[in-house]
Amino acid sequence: MTRVVVTGIGIVSSIGNNFTETYNSLIRRKSGIKPISILDTRHRGEFLIGEVRLTHQQLIKEADVSEDEPWTRTALLGIIAAKQAILSSGNTDVENAALVSASTVGGMDRSELCYYDMLEGKHKQYIDTHHAGNSTEMIARECGIGGLITTISTACSSSLNSIMLGARLIKSGQTKTAVVGGTDALSKFTLNGFKTLLILDKENCRPFDSSRAGLNLGEGAAYLVLEELESALKSGKEIYAEVTGYANANDAHHQTASSENGEGPYLAMKKALDLSGLTSGEIDYINAHGTGTENNDLTESIAIKRLFGDRIPLFSSTKAYTGHTLGAAGAVEAVIALLSLKNNIIPPNLNFSDPIDETGISPVHEVVQGKVLNNVLTNSFGFGGNDSSVIFSKVTGRSDKQEDVKSSQNILPVYINGTACVSPQNTSGNNHFPPEITELNEKFLQIQKPEYREYIAPKLLRRMSKIVRMGIVSSKIACADAGIEEPDAIITATGMGCQVDTEKFLTSMIENDEGLLTPTSFIQSTHNTVGGSIALGTGNHNYNLTYVHRTFSFESALLDSMILINEGLAGNVLIGGFDEITEDSWRIKTNINHYKAEAVSNTELFYDRQKGALAGEGSTFFMVSPDETDNTYAQIRGVDMFMHPGGNTTVENRIHEFLKNHELRTGDIDLVITGDNGDPDFDHIYEYLRKGVFQGNQTIKYKHLCGEYDTSSAFAMWLAATIIKENHIPKGLFTENESNIEIRNVLIYNQFRNVNHSLILLGKKCL
Amino acid sequence: MEEIIEKLKVQIIEQLNLEDMEPEDIDADEPLFGEGLGLDSIDALELIVLLEKEYGIKIQNPKDGQKIFYSVKTMAEFISANQK
Structure with missing residues (x-):
């Protein structure tokens, strides 16, 4: 069985433009959640968000790309993080590598600014940057990635699913190297969408705290370079971790809310654990989804208790640092979990004081140092009941001798x-x-x-x-x-x-100047609405992905x-x-x-x-x-x-x-x-x-x-x-x-x- | 009160896209959620916006919605008590 390892990481979010800055912010308890300063919205002053504090021009410079192209913020953030990941892996040759990226709203940060103009034939250069695959193609071009490329969109679990797919592509012999992750820029569309759901906290979010009152949105991008263990060892590269477990499951309970018994999150963690061959007692740290909403944190706590019983691993949510970076969250938190594993350090759950009454479990709220971490698990859950977990482990022992090295890309019909x-x-x-x-x-x-x-x-x-x-x-x-x-x-x-619902929410947002919006069209606008609705309608808890x-x-x-x-x-x-x-x-x-x-x-x-x-x-x-x-x-x-x-x-x-x-x-x-x-x-x-x-x-x-x-x-x-x-x-x-x-x-x-x-x-x- | 009730029925049908329903199909006393009309939490959010848009009334705490949106009648009572 081919083993898959992480040899490179790249990240940009409100707490740092690279992994060193990110790590420093984490151990210094430095949150990126601040008043809105970049996003041009009428809700400035009303909400706190985790912005990457770089303007469009600064992002172009940071990404080191030509100024003359119609860039979306989503693509630029993605290019910055993906280039870093490849660089940190010792400039891995990616000419034949796969790229699996993820995004929820694609180029919406740009489309929402010129929608009516585009209808009239203006801003033509931005029309083809809207679709969710655009940032992926731009990343592939700027990084010289020439293998299989694809994009996943399953709301807030999107980029954890990219990591899972990347590992599976390598294990099934489709590619030897994969760059995997996701990118999402803040947009008025998502800010107003979450506002209609009444789940935005106007103060700093407080994941897993009894007083939690909602989430703070964020933006960012993160990518990992995945390779076969064998080839990584041969090239003598630094190995961050092995990808030992992964799974996706569906809560099949409600389009936006999670179930009372946490079935979907429980199944995702359980299946990932089963695949890894580890026991629940061997998980040393969980980077939880922990958005800070009443519903998510309760459900996730219940699911963790169901799986781990009395021996709950140390856990924390880092969303009070970065905000909820939506489609990028899975990869952003995977990189945080990898930094945690590598440095034997657990980042604290900021703004925590009292546990949730119903479950009574407390996250880590001080930096934990000096405890050897061998296996860490990270969770990401999204609309449409889409729940994913990935487990990273320190590489132990040598690579297993591979009995038959499959060179053929063919799989059975x-x-x-x-x-x-x-x-x-x-x-x-x-x-x-x-x-x-x-x-x-x-x-x-x-x-x-x-x-x-x-x-x-x-x-x-x-x-x-x-x-x-x-x-x-x-x-x-x-x-x-x-x-x-x-x-x-x-x-x-x-x-x-879902173009009908996307247009409905977007046009009413523009026409009403971001006021008096209703949630239905926003909820229905996610790319995984159909997949999620099929699962919901038939009570199907199984694997559910959207390309x-x-x-x-x-x-x-x-x-x-x-x-x-x-x-x-x-x-x-x-x-x-x-x-x-x-x-x-x-x-x-x-x-x-x-x-x-x-x-x-x-x-x-x-x-x-x-x-x-x-x-x-x-x-x-x-x-x-x-x-x-x-x-x-x-x-x-x-x-x-x-x-x-x-x-x-x-x-x-x-x-x-x-x-x-x-x-x-x-x-x-x-x-x-x-x-x-x-x-x-x-x-x-x-x-x-x-x-x-x-x-x-x-x-x-x-x-x-x-x-x-x-x-x-x-x-x-x-x-x-x-x-x-x-x-x-x-x-x-x-x-x-x-x-x-x-x-x-x-x-x-x-x-x-x-x-x-x-x-x-x-x-x-x-x- | 009757006037608000009748107006509300029409507005609820439109806001929630209750395609098959006519105002006379809704009993003002019947529960809107669960057993009765079968509305859910997403509908509750829609109704909050309806109150703000049509009647200028803002509900600050969504949890208050449970009582206010119990039935068309309780909604109408809330509106007449809070309308300026």
Whole structure:
């Protein structure tokens, strides 16, 4: 079994611009919580927050990047911390490293300043910096990280989940090195959002204290460099710790509040402990989530008591130092836990005086020095009941001799045993391709609405925007199709997330000048709303992750599901990809030619000369399992993602290499499904491949059916699965090189604007 | 009082997006939370904003909401007692 270690750390938060400053603040009890001075909000003077006290220009300087680009604060903070992490690992070669980053609101710090201007076509350079994957791509570029890149967004547990995924990518042989963490800048959007929930303390927060009255928000970024123990030892690098345990679980209790018995937090800590092979008595310190809200701290205390009984480890929350840094919190506190482990020192829980009545447990409130720490655990919990724990341990002994060093990146295939698709076509409610293609002549394609009430109770329906509705309906149909009520994991993917609710909260915040806002649209705006709602609706406490990296989102979810099954950690995994289109988001993206401005007939799409793609939306779910059933559609054999190939020949080489890894050649592919979206500036790439690498292959297109959206490759996989199962290619898909051969191997190739390229390989079952 | 009650019913339906409900479906004495209409803690936060937006009344401590939002009638009583 490969062991994974931390060889580099980087951090920027309100208590320091690097780990040395952070450490000094921690032992000197120096909090970063202060009156608002950077964020331009009308709530200045009203709340205390943990700001990184650097202006935009100072951040650009600190990050050492060009001034001429449309930087978001989120990206700059991320670049600063990631560069430090790589530097502190002795300048690890990251050319082939993976980057797993996390963020809750992506480039919102910038979008909220110019939203209405962007609608009118101004500030064009910032339009494409809004999505959550933007900071990740900027970090990859500035740090020269060239391997697999993806982004996770599960509210306040996001970046602890990045660390978990990074370790799993290394253990499963997907990469040897991974840079993992998260970044979130303060924004008016989040400040006002938390204000509507009435959980902001106007004074310094007091985690685990009986008088606690809410949290202070913060901002920051932190990254870790993870490597195989073997290679770290070989290079003689300083090793901070081994990642010995990690887990994600779902509280499945409420969208924002945690349960009375702390089931989700308990399960996350318990599963992480089980994985580490340690006993509960061996945990020397817990860096708690401890936000300072009445609800979290009580629940977390209860969960800690449930797991550790009478022998509760020393614990503290460091949020009274940094504030709650949201998507960055998991990584920020992981770095604090690592500093703690390395220096045998426990940072105190500031502002504590009396324990919570119900549990009576007290955190460490003075600096603890001189106690040898061997294993530390850190918690992060988020909206949508998303709970994660990671355990770091001092490296003991030598590396185990690895019996078989797997050089192949391949993992065993899995099976699609159920599926459902809501799309602009008549696809929902049955699992076959519709007999007739719906012709549409629209400026963007919208879903054909299923009968929501057949699937969702009116009481729940009233709060759900379109994306949540279509997500839940398609997840339910996919589960029913597979005959599985309780999947072992739920993995969702969305490029742009809950746009309806985000726009609703953002526009009412701007129009009401940050006054009289209500919480519902804010709560529903998180990227993991659909995944969390599925867990909540079905009482599912299992692994629940959400990927939000543009057209890598669904592919990342797919890869994660395959790794989970190969790890033996899950049997049936429910995965889904969904995005929704709104009038505003369509208009904004027509301003930068991403979408077509004028209506076009979908059946004439590929002859249209207007710039941009035909925008669309949809939701597609699959039940993926390790074994075949009577209902199996197809086998998923592999997935690959790559950035900026540089030229069409590089794409061709990547396709050959991908197929070779699966012991196939292009001649073995019976059908190629390509992601042409009607954009004349980019569809020529597909055209080139059809004349080159795919010459002689039967090919079809699909985006005239569903439109262009980040997770549309899920629609393509649905199409491929149904074609394989029925061994029939429907009419109207612009088939080239039509043939009557049996459809055994199907390759899906998709790219968006020549930036994010992906490949998915499906095969007939029982090959 | 009756006037406030009728107005409140309409405002609650709109604020909470109770799509299937008509004002006459809500009994002014029935509990809004739990057993009755089945509202939850997020709805309570919405109702706090409703009071501020429509009636100019600010609730400082959300815990006070439990009594005030017991039913449409208790809300109406609170409004008439606190409206300037």
